[in-house]
Amino acid sequence: MVIAKHQQYETKPIDCWAKMKELRRARFRNNWEARSRGDLVIMGEHMGNKALWTGFGTGHYANMSFSPYWTGVIRNPDETVRLLSYVDSKGYGQQVCGALKIHLAHILMGVATKSPSGETIIPDFIYQDNFCPQVARLGHIVSKHLGVPYLYTESFRGSDPEKSREYQLEQVKENIERAEKITGMKYDDEKLIEAIKNELQTAKLVSQICELNKSIPAPLDGRQLASLGLPAVTMSHQKESVEFYKMLLDEVKYRVQNQISARGFERKRLMMDTFPWVAPHLFRYPEKYGAVVVAGDHPFLNARFEADENGDWVAITGIDELCSSIRTREDALRATVGGGRVGKSKGGHGSQNWRIEQVVGEPIEMAKQWHCDGMILAGERDCFQQMSFGLETKLLATSQGMPAMFFYSVLADIRQFDAVGLQKRFDIFLGSLGLTKISADEE
Amino acid sequence: MTFDKFRHVVENRHDYAREWKSATGGKVCGCLCGNVPEEIIYASGMLPVRILGEEKTPTLAAAHMQDNRCAFCRGCLEEGLRGRYDYIDGLVYVHSCIATSQTYSSWVLHVPLAWSYRMDRPSRRDTPLGKENYRDCLEGFRLSLGEWLGSPISEEALAQSVATYRTNRQLMRQVYELRKMHPPLISGSDAKRMVLASMLMDKEKHNDLLQQLLQEKHEPRELDSSRVRVMIIGAGMDDVGFTELVESVGGDVVIDDHCLGLRYFWGNPVIDEDPMAAITSYYFDEKPDCPSQDWFGDRRMERLLWLAKEYDVETVIWLAQAFCGTHQWDIVDGAALFEKEGIPFLQLERDVTIPEGIFRNRIEATLEIAKGQLV
Numbered sequence: 001m002v003i004a005k006h007q008q009y010e011t012k013p014i015d016c017w018a019k020m021k022e023l024r025r026a027r028f029r030n031n032w033e034a035r036s037r038g039d040l041v042i043m044g045e046h047m048g049n050k051a052l053w054t055g056f057g058t059g060h061y062a063n064m065s066f067s068p069y070w071t072g073v074i075r076n077p078d079e080t081v082r083l084l085s086y087v088d089s090k091g092y093g094q095q096v097c098g099a100l101k102i103h104l105a106h107i108l109m110g111v112a113t114k115s116p117s118g119e120t121i122i123p124d125f126i127y128q129d130n131f132c133p134q135v136a137r138l139g140h141i142v143s144k145h146l147g148v149p150y151l152y153t154e155s156f157r158g159s160d161p162e163k164s165r166e167y168q169l170e171q172v173k174e175n176i177e178r179a180e181k182i183t184g185m186k187y188d189d190e191k192l193i194e195a196i197k198n199e200l201q202t203a204k205l206v207s208q209i210c211e212l213n214k215s216i217p218a219p220l221d222g223r224q225l226a227s228l229g230l231p232a233v234t235m236s237h238q239k240e241s242v243e244f245y246k247m248l249l250d251e252v253k254y255r256v257q258n259q260i261s262a263r264g265f266e267r268k269r270l271m272m273d274t275f276p277w278v279a280p281h282l283f284r285y286p287e288k289y290g291a292v293v294v295a296g297d298h299p300f301l302n303a304r305f306e307a308d309e310n311g312d313w314v315a316i317t318g319i320d321e322l323c324s325s326i327r328t329r330e331d332a333l334r335a336t337v338g339g340g341r342v343g344k345s346k347g348g349h350g351s352q353n354w355r356i357e358q359v360v361g362e363p364i365e366m367a368k369q370w371h372c373d374g375m376i377l378a379g380e381r382d383c384f385q386q387m388s389f390g391l392e393t394k395l396l397a398t399s400q401g402m403p404a405m406f407f408y409s410v411l412a413d414i415r416q417f418d419a420v421g422l423q424k425r426f427d428i429f430l431g432s433l434g435l436t437k438i439s440a441d442e443e
Numbered sequence: 444m445t446f447d448k449f450r451h452v453v454e455n456r457h458d459y460a461r462e463w464k465s466a467t468g469g470k471v472c473g474c475l476c477g478n479v480p481e482e483i484i485y486a487s488g489m490l491p492v493r494i495l496g497e498e499k500t501p502t503l504a505a506a507h508m509q510d511n512r513c514a515f516c517r518g519c520l521e522e523g524l525r526g527r528y529d530y531i532d533g534l535v536y537v538h539s540c541i542a543t544s545q546t547y548s549s550w551v552l553h554v555p556l557a558w559s560y561r562m563d564r565p566s567r568r569d570t571p572l573g574k575e576n577y578r579d580c581l582e583g584f585r586l587s588l589g590e591w592l593g594s595p596i597s598e599e600a601l602a603q604s605v606a607t608y609r610t611n612r613q614l615m616r617q618v619y620e621l622r623k624m625h626p627p628l629i630s631g632s633d634a635k636r637m638v639l640a641s642m643l644m645d646k647e648k649h650n651d652l653l654q655q656l657l658q659e660k661h662e663p664r665e666l667d668s669s670r671v672r673v674m675i676i677g678a679g680m681d682d683v684g685f686t687e688l689v690e691s692v693g694g695d696v697v698i699d700d701h702c703l704g705l706r707y708f709w710g711n712p713v714i715d716e717d718p719m720a721a722i723t724s725y726y727f728d729e730k731p732d733c734p735s736q737d738w739f740g741d742r743r744m745e746r747l748l749w750l751a752k753e754y755d756v757e758t759v760i761w762l763a764q765a766f767c768g769t770h771q772w773d774i775v776d777g778a779a780l781f782e783k784e785g786i787p788f789l790q791l792e793r794d795v796t797i798p799e800g801i802f803r804n805r806i807e808a809t810l811e812i813a814k815g816q817l818v
Binding site: 090091092093094095096097130133134136137138140141154156160163164167170171174356360379381382383389390391392395406408 | 506507508509511545548551552563565566567572573576583735738763765767769772774775778
């Protein structure tokens with residue numbers, strides 16, 4: 001085997017990759033088959049409270065996000081442009097979130113409710129955890145357009161965490177009751193309890209996997225983690241998710257024990273807080289310089305950490321004990337609603353409910369904990385949340401001796417995304433870390 | 444003339460606040476967002492002062508807040524970083540939008556302040572839980588402010604403050620009634636300065652001026668059929684210049700709906716023996732929301748249509764703020780609403796400055812269309 005000159009470590013493909021793809025395909029199929037089984041069909045941006053709806057039917061409800069075809073579209077620039085232009089032509093403002101515009105386009109065009117076989121499936125209701133006013137708006141528009149009820153939770157994190165949790169808890173309980181009336185289905189607490197436990201176990205496993213990325217060399221890179229994290233994003237409430245992450249954790253432990261790295265090189269370790277949806281290849285651009293992204297908000301999307309007695313960030317603990325204590329609907333909801341999702345944030349995202357010391361300080365701490373040599377921070381121009389405090393984070397990072405770059409661009413609208421300009425910014429930043437491009441000689 | 448006094452306060456706001464401090468020995472509290480429950484601040488003896496984003500070239504703020512945040516918020520932060528609000532003792536932010544949250548957070552990080560407070564605010568109205576949580580947030584704010592000042596805020600002081608603010612809102616609403624006339628008895632730019640002055644002055648003094656204003660004789664000018672009755676809808680519009688521009692090209696701005704206009708004071712008065720209940724009900728139930736809180740826009744659309752009919756509006760100008768996503772989601776519903784009523788609708792977008800030349804052309808054309816004249 002010829003080893004390239006720049007290669008420092010052994011590397012190999014991820015064995016679990018195919019399983020991850022299989023789970024994604026299964027989920028996509030389930031979304032279109034759920035109605036024929038008599039299962040619940042809901043629409044909504046799928047971040048929060050996934051376990052909640054398992055209490056209806058067989059527990060395998062369909063959650064179609066707003067557009068179940070979003071990921072496929074975003075890889076097709078011409079199609080993306082067509083959809084964005086369609087929404088623009090309807091009069092929506094230029095700076096409406098590009099990602100949500102694509103969802104909206106599919107809704108207004110009737111694509112989102114059309115199965116691959118051509119059947120129209122209208123959701124029973126829209127459900128949204130409203131962490132963002134733009135998402136709240138979209139949920140309302142979709143609900144009006146499709147003529148279905150809109151259930152939502154105000155994702156409120158006030159200064160009193162306990163009161164905030166109570167508020168969210170009561171909203172969730174109300175939503176269950178409303179859903180029972182809408183669907184005529186009886187809610188099964190046992191299914192909820194099992195789903196919540198799966199969700200907690202998934203969070204624990206994902207956190208442990210992400211924690212292992214502190215190893216040098218990192219067993220996984222940021223792009224891999226972002227993709228491997230998708231079952232946690234979409235189906236963490238299912239036992240298949242738990243089984244998958246157990247498998248992945250074993251594989252990652254093996255890779256760490258045997259010094260099997262993500263990419264074979266690791267001249268520098270980087271944290272990247274963003275995901276360039278329209279140009280995912282840019283996630284790997286630092287690799288042209290031999291640098292690897294090992295941490296960040298999207299790679300660690302569903303991970304939760306806590307600080308141990310030495311101040312080191314470790315995967316959340318106490319999950320098994322928490323799962324053992326869950327016996328009722330109340331227990332289950334309390335375990336995950338609001339602050340029930342324990343541990344530190346993943347860094348980066350500047351939700352309007354969060355505190356500056358959290359969204360500015362934590363990404364820097366994460367970069368240090370994961371032995372990063374630099375931080376790439378980004379803002380999505382039309383997103384309230386993504387790296388809202390990016391510039392402050394950069395200022396603080398550089399004052400603490402952590403090199404950081406910040407850029408903002410339009411990450412979901414290819415018409416306005418300056419890929420070339422961004423690459424130049426990367427070149428300058430990576431150069432400032434003392435890196436040069438891996439030359440052809442070294443390939 | 445009373446309007447000259449309002450203009451003087453607006454144009455010399457920092458001097459006004461400094462003189463107030465000097466004369467009373469009191470403290471000044473900066474307020475980010477019209478949802479700050481000023482009654483509680485006023486009851487404590489402090490002067491609540493709305494932070495305005497006057498600076499049009501936010502160079503210092505650029506290091507802390509990226510360009511894709513609304514220009515108003517960047518301008519506010521710029522003012523803080525430049526030291527123009529060095530007389531404020533405290534700063535309060537109420538959870539409204541992330542741009543304002545960033546302004547507050549960066550300000551607190553970099554500008555010395557004796558006290559700052561971030562108040563959370565739930566938005567759900569379709570469940571009693573939202574309002575109950577909101578009351579809790581208000582009580583927390585009252586307690587914190589009292590602790591900082593070293594003296595709890597009494598029920599009596601609150602009741603007096605609530606009454607003062609209620610009077611202020613009622614008086615401003617009476618002044619706004621004068622704009623219903625044909626032609627309107629006061630101009631849009633004068634009305635705007637009146638509201639801005641309200642955000643900057645001691646409320647009781649502002650009430651005195653409002654009483655004086657309502658007693659003045661307002662001579663109606665001759666009705667000019669070429670002038671068009673205009674409604675301006677927008678976000679954080681602290682710029683009187685845009686209103687003056689519309690007026691200079693033949694529009695009479697008879698009503699508005701934006702954060703630094705009607706949305707600051709509109710809403711039915713709440714009478715309640717419990718002053719905290721009155722504050723809760725006013726801010727949660729009555730005060731017009733900006734789109735960041737009014738998630739679904741229906742309440743807002745109802746209000747906009749009602750205002751347009753009440754004030755016999757002939758043209759609507761929607762002045763969108765660049766990078767204000769929530770306002771931009773509303774544009775489609777807004778346009779459809781007025782189209783259905785047959786009211787010409789002009790959508791403009793602004794960032795840091797108002798591009799007068801371009802806007803002038805477009806506004807003139809729209810007003811001509813409104814009057815049935817072809818360009």
